[in-house]
Amino acid sequence: MMVDFVLNGRAVSCDAPANILLLDLLRSELGVLSVKRGCEQGECGACTVLLGGRPVNSCMILAARVEGRSVTTIEGLRDEPIMVALRKAFMEGGAVQCGFCTPGMLISAYALLRDNPSPTPHEAKTAIEGNICRCTGYALPLEAILKAAEMTPAE
Amino acid sequence: MRPLPGFNLHRPTSLGEALELMGALKSVKPIAGGTDLLPLMRDRAITVEDIVDIRGLHELKGITVEDGTLRIGALTTLTEVLESPLVAEKASVLREAVGHIGSVQTRNQGTLAGNICNASPAADSAPALMVIGAQARVSSARGVRRVPVEELFAGPKMNSLGKDELVTEILIPELPSGSGAAFEKLGRRRGITLAVVNAAAYLAMDGKKCVDARIALGAIAATPIRLPEVEAAYKGRELTPEAIEESSRACYSLVNPVDDVRASADYRREMACVLVKRAIVKAHARAGGGQ
Ligand code: FES
Numbered sequence: 371m372m373v374d375f376v377l378n379g380r381a382v383s384c385d386a387p388a389n390i391l392l393l394d395l396l397r398s399e400l401g402v403l404s405v406k407r408g409c410e411q412g413e414c415g416a417c418t419v420l421l422g423g424r425p426v427n428s429c430m431i432l433a434a435r436v437e438g439r440s441v442t443t444i445e446g447l448r449d450e451p452i453m454v455a456l457r458k459a460f461m462e463g464g465a466v467q468c469g470f471c472t473p474g475m476l477i478s479a480y481a482l483l484r485d486n487p488s489p490t491p492h493e494a495k496t497a498i499e500g501n502i503c504r505c506t507g508y509a510l511p512l513e514a515i516l517k518a519a520e521m522t523p524a525e
Numbered sequence: 526m527r528p529l530p531g532f533n534l535h536r537p538t539s540l541g542e543a544l545e546l547m548g549a550l551k552s553v554k555p556i557a558g559g560t561d562l563l564p565l566m567r568d569r570a571i572t573v574e575d576i577v578d579i580r581g582l583h584e585l586k587g588i589t590v591e592d593g594t595l596r597i598g599a600l601t602t603l604t605e606v607l608e609s610p611l612v613a614e615k616a617s618v619l620r621e622a623v624g625h626i627g628s629v630q631t632r633n634q635g636t637l638a639g640n641i642c643n644a645s646p647a648a649d650s651a652p653a654l655m656v657i658g659a660q661a662r663v664s665s666a667r668g669v670r671r672v673p674v675e676e677l678f679a680g681p682k683m684n685s686l687g688k689d690e691l692v693t694e695i696l697i698p699e700l701p702s703g704s705g706a707a708f709e710k711l712g713r714r715r716g717i718t719l720a721v722v723n724a725a726a727y728l729a730m731d732g733k734k735c736v737d738a739r740i741a742l743g744a745i746a747a748t749p750i751r752l753p754e755v756e757a758a759y760k761g762r763e764l765t766p767e768a769i770e771e772s773s774r775a776c777y778s779l780v781n782p783v784d785d786v787r788a789s790a791d792y793r794r795e796m797a798c799v800l801v802k803r804a805i806v807k808a809h810a811r812a813g814g815g816q
């Protein structure tokens with residue numbers, strides 16, 4: 371069936387069988403490779419995207435059901451001040467090791483800072499509770515998120 | 526990667542149309558958030574030929590209060606429940622329980638009605654909804670009925686709904702003043718985890734005397750359960766610390782949990798007592814603590 375939706379601010383239209391997941395549509399059909407295929411069970415958060423502005427696991431969503439909605443990945447947030455600050459803080463703080471969890475974690479962190487510009491450490495932890503990282507032990511990503519919050523100019 | 530098996534996806538735009546489809550199709554499931562359904566389909570734990578997407582049913586959206594009853598539409602996500610000022614005011618125990626479900630991503634996608642309809646014995650919202658007397662409004666082309674939340678659970682991952690039936694909203698009655706409720710969960714770790722045991726308690730107090738008590742436990746049997754014996758022991762009594770201790774110990778012999786990968790039966794039994802006690806103590810304080 372045809373699905374029309376907005377991907378990173380641009381209207382797209384694709385043919386997606388009913389059993390195709392948003393994760394597969396993004397990676398295989400639309401070439402959005404920042405969205406990672408991890409557990410495919412809704413557990414790891416590597417496939418996190420914004421759907422209507424909220425972080426969701428794209429492996430838990432039928433592609434046909436994003437009809438009329440807006441999907442955002444880190445590609446679409448490249449120049450957003452919050453994402454710029456997060457990227458800088460993650461890189462400078464050594465919050466990336468293998469990097470597999472990083473796009474998903476950045477999406478979760480972005481949504482957090484957009485809604486809550488000065489989160490507490492606990493709020494930051496909750497925001498990335500759905501993003502499993504096998505490398506960093508979470509301390510450096512958490513520090514980077516809090517650092518990015520300080521760096522982002524208040525609006 | 527293992528693709529999902531094929532199926533037909535239907536996208537009705539009204540409740541009437543959806544119910545007609547559910548009635549006419551043979552092997553059919555509704556989908557709201559899909560966070561429970563899709564993993565089951567991928568694992569071939571269930572197979573369906575037709576899926577009815579209910580997201581287009583605007584009548585299933587939103588949280589409202591009508592004649593004191595809090596109504597939570599079946600499309601309400603767990604995040605919307607958590608963020609709702611109405612839920613915080615009228616059913617704070619539900620808010621407390623929903624905060625324990627899944628991760629941000631899952632709560633943004635999954636629905637409260639789905640958490641119940643999936644009928645996991647460990648569903649965190651279940652004990653909370655059960656102790657505050659929540660009901661589900663269930664519709665089909667045959668008519669509408671109201672079902673207490675505990676009766677929606679038929680067995681592990683099995684609900685009691687007919688294949689043509691759809692939960693359209695969760696209804697929560699107004700709680701009397703002088704009442705309080707609390708939810709407690711024990712998992713193997715703190716974040717995103719299935720409950721080893723979860724518990725909720727509701728108390729209504731008249732001064733120092735307990736006039737009504739409801740207690741529910743999850744992850745301890747094939748379905749979440751109420752504990753009528755313990756509830757009866759509280760009613761009409763003054764809830765001294767000794768009384769609470771004694772009656773929560775009674776849970777030990779009243780439950781018959783299983784051993785599984787998450788915990789042994791004996792540990793679950795011990796923890797059921799501890800969680801019931803904690804929930805009662807908290808509910809008691811919230812009900813005014815017998816002042
Ligand atoms: S791949 Fe989607 S949550 Fe792991």
Ligand code: FES
Binds near residue numbers: 467503
């Ligand atoms: S950096 Fe490797 S999984 Fe997080």
